Amino acid sequence: MESLKINRKELLWLAAAFVGGAIVITIIALFLLNIQTRKDEALQYPLKLVEISDTELDPAVWGQNFPREYDSWSKTQQDDVNTPHGGSQVYDKLERYPILKRLWAGYAFSVDYNEERGHFYALTDQKETKRQDAVAQPAACANCHAAEAPQLIAQMGWETFNATPYKEISGTLHYGSSCADCHNPETMELRITRPAFVNAMAQRGVDVNTATRQEMRTYVCAQCHVEYYFQGDKKLLTFPWSNGTRIENIDQYYTDLGFKDFVNKETGAPMIKIQHPEFELFTSGLHYKSGVSCADCHMPYQREGAIKVSDHWIRSPLTNVRASCGQCHNQDDEALRQRIVDIQETTASLLRRTETALGAAMDSIVVAKNGGATDEQLTAARDLIRRSQLRWDFIFSENSTGFHSPQEAARVLGEAIDFARQAQLEAEKLAPTGSR
Numbered sequence: 001m002e003s004l005k006i007n008r009k010e011l012l013w014l015a016a017a018f019v020g021g022a023i024v025i026t027i028i029a030l031f032l033l034n035i036q037t038r039k040d041e042a043l044q045y046p047l048k049l050v051e052i053s054d055t056e057l058d059p060a061v062w063g064q065n066f067p068r069e070y071d072s073w074s075k076t077q078q079d080d081v082n083t084p085h086g087g088s089q090v091y092d093k094l095e096r097y098p099i100l101k102r103l104w105a106g107y108a109f110s111v112d113y114n115e116e117r118g119h120f121y122a123l124t125d126q127k128e129t130k131r132q133d134a135v136a137q138p139a140a141c142a143n144c145h146a147a148e149a150p151q152l153i154a155q156m157g158w159e160t161f162n163a164t165p166y167k168e169i170s171g172t173l174h175y176g177s178s179c180a181d182c183h184n185p186e187t188m189e190l191r192i193t194r195p196a197f198v199n200a201m202a203q204r205g206v207d208v209n210t211a212t213r214q215e216m217r218t219y220v221c222a223q224c225h226v227e228y229y230f231q232g233d234k235k236l237l238t239f240p241w242s243n244g245t246r247i248e249n250i251d252q253y254y255t256d257l258g259f260k261d262f263v264n265k266e267t268g269a270p271m272i273k274i275q276h277p278e279f280e281l282f283t284s285g286l287h288y289k290s291g292v293s294c295a296d297c298h299m300p301y302q303r304e305g306a307i308k309v310s311d312h313w314i315r316s317p318l319t320n321v322r323a324s325c326g327q328c329h330n331q332d333d334e335a336l337r338q339r340i341v342d343i344q345e346t347t348a349s350l351l352r353r354t355e356t357a358l359g360a361a362m363d364s365i366v367v368a369k370n371g372g373a374t375d376e377q378l379t380a381a382r383d384l385i386r387r388s389q390l391r392w393d394f395i396f397s398e399n400s401t402g403f404h405s406p407q408e409a410a411r412v413l414g415e416a417i418d419f420a421r422q423a424q425l426e427a428e429k430l431a432p433t434g435s436r
Contacts, residue, residue, distance in 0.1 A: 052185040057147040062179040068304055069179075073312035076118030076177075083318045085344045085401040088117045099355045102362060103389060106265035108134035109273060116399075119314055122146075122176030137166040138235035143194055144224035147178035150193045158195055163234045182220040190216040194223040200239035217293035218279070225278035225294075227394075229259065245280040247394045247412050251387060267365040268375065269382035274393035281398050285405030297324045340403055347395065347402025350413040354392045357420035361385050364427035371432035378430065384423035391416035 046065045056062065063070025081088040093113045094100050104110040112130035126145040131137070140162040143149050152169065153161045184191045192198055192208050197219070201208050211219055227250060231238040243249035254260075260270035282288050287297070299310045300323040317324035321336045329336055365381050391412045395402060402409035 046188075054185055055151060056185060057151075057175045057178045057180050059175075059179050062183075062185070066179075068307060068309045069312045072309075073179075073314075074120075075313045076120040076315075079117045079121070081315065081319060083316050084341055085348060086115065086316060086399060088315075089115065090117060091115050097355070099359055102266060103264075103355075103358060103392075104262075104271075104273065107262040107271070107273060119177035123173055124176065127170060127173075132166070138162060138230060139164040139166050139169045140230050140235045140237040141166050142169065142173060143196060143237050145176060146173040147175035147181055148173050150180075153195065159234050159236065162230070162236050181223075190220050192216075192219060192223060196228065196237040196239055197223040197226075200226075200241045203242045204244075214291065214293055217295035217299075218282075218288075221294040221298075222279035225276055225399075227275050227277040227280060229254075229261070241280075245283055246408075247280075247391055250280070250394075251390055254390075264362075267362055267382060267385060268369060268378065269365070269386050271386055272390050272393070274390065274397050277394055277398050278400065278404060281394070281400070281408060282404040284408040287404070292328075296327075300324050300327065343403050343406045344401040347406070347409050347413070350402075350410060350417075351392065351396055354388070354413050354416045354420065357417045357424070358385065358389060358392060361388065361420045361423040361427065364424045364431065367432075368427045368430035371430070373427075373430040378427070381423045381426035381430070384419050384426060388416045388419035388423060391419070 047067070049064045050061060052062055052065065059070060059073060063073075076088075079088045079090060091114065093115060094110070100113060101110045104113075108131040111134045114125075114129075117125060122145045126132075126141065139152075142152075143162075149161075152172070156164070179185075181193055182190055190213065198208055201219075208219060226239055228237055228239050230236065240250050240253040243253050254272055259272070261273040262271055263269065264271050278294075282294070295310060297317045298314055299312060300320065301308050302311050302323060311320070311323065313320075318337060318340055321333050321340075325336045325340075326333070331339075361381070362385065365378065365385065368381070369378060395409050395412055395416075398404065398409075
């Protein structure tokens with residue numbers, strides 16, 4: 001009987017082992033099946049449900065083959081994202097920073113200047129800005145605000161396209177940012193579609209056709225996120241980079257050219273309006289010099305099943321610090337976020353100090369001007385305030401509030417404050433007795 005009991009125990013152990021083994025085998029089989037399913041899923045993506053022609057601009061059509069990318073890109077329509085110094089929520093910058101109306105007095109930006117929204121609104125916001133009524137804009141403005149620009153350039157020619165009044169072509173523009181701006185529809189490889197960037201890089205001795213994929217993940221953004229001006233009567237869209245991309249290089253470029261965007265109606269100084277030099281500031285920073293691209297932070301990769309896709313929301317890393325920053329920086333999300341905000345707060349403080357110095361310089365120039373100082377006598381003060389405001393605007397109109405290159409931003413604003421105070425002192429020398 002004892003022997004029989006032992007055999008029964010052994011049978012129970014054997015049965016348990018068999019069941020356990022069957023469970024393990026089932027789990028392994030399911031795991032392998034899942035792996036194979038994911039592999040099959042990856043092989044089947046993109047879906048290629050439709051043929052995308054080289055002239056197709058509608059993101060929704062591209063989205064039939066690339067639904068994951070299209071879904072995230074569609075989120076650029078969200079205009080309620082708010083960060084401490086940016087986001088996609090519209091507000092009137094002229095109201096928030098009243099000094100802007102004085103700094104840009106006599107120029108269209110003193111009429112209308114709002115916080116920009118996402119890429120979805122690139123064309124809409126340009127068509128609706130009050131600056132359209134304040135000054136006759138050339139079609140060159142559409143280079144970065146309309147997906148139709150490359151096709152119109154091919155049809156009309158580079159010079160004719162740029163010189164044509166914007167209002168003459170605005171009716172033909174229907175799409176803002178499009179997949180076609182950055183991707184070859186046949187291969188989906190990144191591509192450059194805007195001639196101004198190609199021309200500017202060629203002047204610097206860089207052939208964009210030899211760029212690596214990682215470099216292209218910055219270059220496709222640098223087609224538009226840059227400082228530019230309209231050259232000559234033909235209004236050719238031009239990036240002022242022949243001397244380099246640092247602010248002193250750009251300053252010298254405009255000085256040698258004798259170029260001005262407007263004359264400040266208070267001071268009479270010939271001024272430059274800097275646009276949005278994200279690429280220029282970024283190239284002076286540690287991230288760029290370490291091989292980081294724009295897309296690494298603003299379009300980080302994310303996993304959806306077996307598919308690794310780039311997040312096409314194209315937003316501030318503050319809204320997604322784990323994916324944007326956490327891949328390289330082993331800190332918790334709040335520490336990463338706070339680091340960004342600290343840099344931006346420091347830059348914002350320097351911006352406000354610079355604006356105070358610029359305001360004081362303007363006051364002194366106006367007093368000297370009203371007191372009878374001649375244009376020749378005011379030349380030095382006007383030159384200094386021009387140099388100051390150029391540097392202030394380089395950081396103010398750049399959309400990272402200094403984060404793309406914190407040390408460079410601080411250096412540039414330090415120079416801006418210095419030039420503004422020098423302008424103030426020069427003007428005070430010319431002020432009538434008793435007004436100083």
